[in-house]
Amino acid sequence: MLKITSVYARNEDDSPDLIYQKKLLITISSLLFLCGVVWCLMWYFIFGWSVPTVAAGLFGAMVLVMIFVSHFAKNHLLLVHSVFLGTLIVPVTCQWSIGSLEASGMIIAWAFLTPLGMLIFSRARYAIAYMIVFLVCILITIFFQPMYYGYELVVPQSTITLFYTMNLITSFSVIFVTCAFFVDTIKVEKRLSEELLLNILPRNVAEELKSSGxxxxxxxxxxxxxxxxxxxxxxxxxxxxxxxxxxxxxxxxxxxxxxxxxxxxxxxxxxxxxxxxxxxxxxxxxxxxxxxxxxxxxxxxxxxxxxxxxxxxxxxxxxxxxxxxxxxxxxxxxxxxxxxxxxxxxxxxxxxxxxxxxxxxxxxxxxxxxxxxxxxxxxxxxxxxxxxxxxxxxxxxxxxxxxx
CATH class of the missing domain: 3.30.70.1230 (Nucleotide cyclase, GGDEF domain)
Structure with missing residues (x-):
């Protein structure tokens, strides 16, 4: 794994920040591939060959293919857009296949990883656009509860409890870890910038410049x-x-x-x-x-x-x-x-x-x-x-x- 993250889509002129971003991307994508496989197997044992089963399986396969395609094309943005578009489509598809929020264990919450991922790896305007789409999907689910089959799939209560546990704990944990990582990164960068400023200016002057500009x-x-x-x-x-x-x-x-x-x-x-x-x-x-x-x-x-x-x-x-x-x-x-x-x-x-x-x-x-x-x-x-x-x-x- 270490070797893969070190060489993934590497270009000679990559900056240290871009190299680190690519390592983070390949790590997250690998985890999402494993999630797709696990979800596919789980849906299969619960519903057989259903829409959620196929959607999760296709997502896992797509992530694996795009890892190799983006690597050989040396364009990590191909993986960014395909993976995070998939993390929006698949949870929404699974949600609307099962029916209500309760029966699905709020699997649609996973779709929030799309605007979050785009905020990290792409431009802010893409993240804003995906956030709007995510919110629209949430509103549609709440007020219309669309169902692909025309009826709500029957899910045992024990399975619903498992869904809630997995979806809420896992998705919110990913969000928390991501936010914590970037808050820590911001603090480190702030400390480094302050140290650099103090190498140029006396402390009192640096504090005055920071406070008043x-x-x-x-x-x-x-x-x-x-x-x-x-x-x-x-x-x-x-x-x-x-x-x-x-x-x-x-x-x-x-x-x-x-x-x-x-x-x-x-x-x-x-x-x-x-x-x-x-x-x-x-x-x-x-x-x-x-x-x-x-x-x-x-x-x-x-x-x-x-x-x-x-x-x-x-x-x-x-x-x-x-x-x-x-x-x-x-x-x-x-x-x-x-x-x-x-x-x-x-x-x-x-x-x-x-x-x-x-x-x-x-x-x-x-x-x-x-x-x-x-x-x-x-x-x-x-x-x-x-x-x-x-x-x-x-x-x-x-x-x-x-x-x-």
Whole structure:
């Protein structure tokens, strides 16, 4: 059975969702085939060669044939329409052959599987159309109680009880299991979409976007911004294959992602080999400069260990340069497609300047950041001579290191 469901009507360009849908379809169709066989035998022992017996037998045979036809035609919709049309016709035929709802044990309830199945495997408009037909058949049965034979078949009370038990329990169980499955699927998909959204946006921003469908830009008076950059990236990348280069960037940036998460730092974006992140937003706090510098230490130490590892294998290694500045920014979402959370302001530009004025393996911080963390016992500082920064003039800068 597993092998059949894995290869049924498979096309090379099938999406994972379509593959799963085909597996579900072949499983349901196989069960309906077995139901047709069981119903045919049951009707035969009760009524002999009657309309219900023939209808159930033909249904089982049709399902089996259409499984193979749709498989070789690689068109699962052939099976969808034939099977679920049959699940409407056969219960109605059996119902009107026996006569009253009571005598049949409400076998017509099985016909509800048709609009339900079409809702799962086909378009909504087909499901709506079949639902209307199903309701019409129910109304005809209730008010007119049509009988093919012109008279109601005599069914023993014990058999009527068996019919009710089988029809109601089985049909409602199928409906419940189907609904439960799709409710669970919806919950899983919702959780995955929320996780994906949180990978793009800060939690507060994501919640605002979900609740109102829009977000507004916000100004933050004091945050800490960090830029990192790989030294000599352009030259070294020319000596690496594209696959190896992307793998190395992915490895390093993934490590950075894990590190900053520990310190409640928000990743903003990567630009080539540059990594931009910020802390102190969207929820303000007083520890943001210390958190950022602590994250910077771990990122630097990771890259030093990574460089030793790569050099031991005679592979190209990158050195990291880090710059940090503290100040006001504006943060928000831009665009309506492939949007991203971004930050703007002179603070961002200054942090970029701190990075470009740093040295490999060093963490260069601005005077503003220094004033906020100079009291922290675990940090050591090396004051640099004033450096001329384009567009900023002469600036005070410090190298920060952690005490052993």
């Amino acid at each position: 829009d977000t507004s830009a916000k100004a933050f008076t004091m945050v800490t911004v960090m830029f990192t950059d790989f030294v000599g990236f352009t030259e070294k990348s020319k000596r690496m294959s594209a696959e190896l280069l992307v793998d190395e960037l992915h490895h390093c940036f993934s490590a950075f992602d894990n590190i900053i998460q520990k310190y409640k730092v928000e990743k903003i974006k990567t630009i080539g080999d540059a990594y931009l992140c910020v802390t102190g937003l969207p929820v303000s706090n007083y520890t943001h400069p210390v958190d950022m510098v602590s994250a910077a230490f771990e990122m630097r130490d990771f890259m030093i260990a990574r460089m030793k590892e790569k050099e031991a294998r005679n592979e190209i290694a990158f050195e990291l340069r880090i710059g940090i500045h503290t100040g006001p920014v504006v943060a928000g979402i831009v665009g309506i497609r492939k949007f991203q959370y971004d930050i703007w302001g002179d603070t961002v530009n200054t942090a970029n300047r701190m990075e470009s004025m740093s040295l490999p393996g060093k963490i260069n911080i601005s005077q503003t950041t220094y004033e906020l963390i100079k009291h922290v016992p675990k940090f050591d500082f090396e004051k640099r001579e004033k450096v001329f920064v384009k567009g900023k003039g002469e600036m005070e800068m410090y190298y920060v290191s952690n005490k052993d």
